[in-house]
Amino acid sequence: MSSIAAALDCHHSLLTVDSHCDTPLSLGFKGYDIGSGHACETLLGGDIDLARMKRGGLGAAFFAVFVAQGRRDPEGHARAKAQALAVLDRLDRMFADFPGACGLALTPEDAVHLHGAGKRAIFIGMENGYPLGLDLAMVDAVHQRGVRYLTLCHSSDNDICASCTSGSDPRTGARSGTDTGLSPFGVQVVGRMNDLGMMVDLSHTSARTVADVLAISRAPAFASHSGARAVCDHPRNLSDPQIAAIAAHGGVIQVPFVPEFLKPAPPDPEGSEAHSALWRRAKAHYTDHAIGEDPGVDAGFEAEHRRLREQFPPFQAALADVVDHIDHIVQVAGMDSVGIGTDFDGGGRLRDCRDVSELPGLTRELARRGYSRADLGRIWGGNLMRMFAKVLVRPRSPMA
Numbered sequence: 001m002s003s004i005a006a007a008l009d010c011h012h013s014l015l016t017v018d019s020h021c022d023t024p025l026s027l028g029f030k031g032y033d034i035g036s037g038h039a040c041e042t043l044l045g046g047d048i049d050l051a052r053m054k055r056g057g058l059g060a061a062f063f064a065v066f067v068a069q070g071r072r073d074p075e076g077h078a079r080a081k082a083q084a085l086a087v088l089d090r091l092d093r094m095f096a097d098f099p100g101a102c103g104l105a106l107t108p109e110d111a112v113h114l115h116g117a118g119k120r121a122i123f124i125g126m127e128n129g130y131p132l133g134l135d136l137a138m139v140d141a142v143h144q145r146g147v148r149y150l151t152l153c154h155s156s157d158n159d160i161c162a163s164c165t166s167g168s169d170p171r172t173g174a175r176s177g178t179d180t181g182l183s184p185f186g187v188q189v190v191g192r193m194n195d196l197g198m199m200v201d202l203s204h205t206s207a208r209t210v211a212d213v214l215a216i217s218r219a220p221a222f223a224s225h226s227g228a229r230a231v232c233d234h235p236r237n238l239s240d241p242q243i244a245a246i247a248a249h250g251g252v253i254q255v256p257f258v259p260e261f262l263k264p265a266p267p268d269p270e271g272s273e274a275h276s277a278l279w280r281r282a283k284a285h286y287t288d289h290a291i292g293e294d295p296g297v298d299a300g301f302e303a304e305h306r307r308l309r310e311q312f313p314p315f316q317a318a319l320a321d322v323v324d325h326i327d328h329i330v331q332v333a334g335m336d337s338v339g340i341g342t343d344f345d346g347g348g349r350l351r352d353c354r355d356v357s358e359l360p361g362l363t364r365e366l367a368r369r370g371y372s373r374a375d376l377g378r379i380w381g382g383n384l385m386r387m388f389a390k391v392l393v394r395p396r397s398p399m400a
Helices: 004-013 050-055 074-097 108-116 137-144 184-196 207-216 240-248 269-288 295-311 319-333 360-368 373-391
Strands: 017-021 060-066 102-104 120-127 147-151 199-201 253-255 338-340
Touching (some): 004 360, 004 373, 017 338, 017 373, 050 120, 060 074, 060 108, 074 137, 102 108, 108 120, 120 199, 184 199, 184 207, 199 373, 207 240, 240 253, 253 319, 269 295, 319 360, 360 373
Parallel strands (some): 060 120, 253 338
């Protein structure tokens, strides 16, 4: 590309797509206004709002319905189901409250239409199949509510599959248990997702789960927010053979902005727990009290957030590290195999891209490394939307 200015012009003309954002966590704060622009690096403002999406030239994003793994029994499954449906209710209210700024996208064509109308296209994914329990009908239920991909698991095994980090040593990533892969129920889940045209997300899943899904899925599968293990040896990242296999199956690997996934990080359990404890207290408070109800309380939370960032400085990575992963994935599997899944609002924050408004910096770095305008289009959503279109074809099961 001839100049950085041309790259930035290109960025704002593209339908850019981010495949994984945990922004619905912010919607859980009573009184949170996703329509207004918030300051970056704040506790209550998060990394994404509709105003900053527009400023950063992000045309479409998958907002994740995340439910943390809990007990695998009827009570735990019922609680997880209720939590997931509550998040979907909050997303429905967002669409109703901001019809001029965003809209629900169910297909790539919907995203193109919304982008043409100057709106942000919001897709819905579900991170962790735990809310399904052992109820296959829940796949249809969440699909009817707009969910278009399912991340099969999260940080622990569930009734669908094994997780890449279940029972793993946080220092080495080595698993202490057996990798059981996809369960018999998980086989049914993948088959039903194929029938419905839902994308199967392999991020967080174990090596055997990845292999099992690729062996049975009638549609491409993808990783919504995973890096290359050869660049950063983290259990959440994918090996070169996994990258090649996903790409050969028609899938894509969406690179995240989480520093620990981009380059080796020293463990900081004390800092992690301190930040998590603050988030839990804020979440509990704003379940009953709205942001803005007591400005002194809001300021107190933000002051503590700043203090913790000074006491336990977050491990940092940069956009150059993101592009290192993109470069590697392209080398392993080709230009059609890669995209962006920032994990904003879920840990995806960089030294030089602190929130969604600063995304043009990634396009600048890609152009600096020689990626063409056509390449930028593929990386910034073209590859993912092409794969999504193939998933929507819904090839019939031979057993149907």
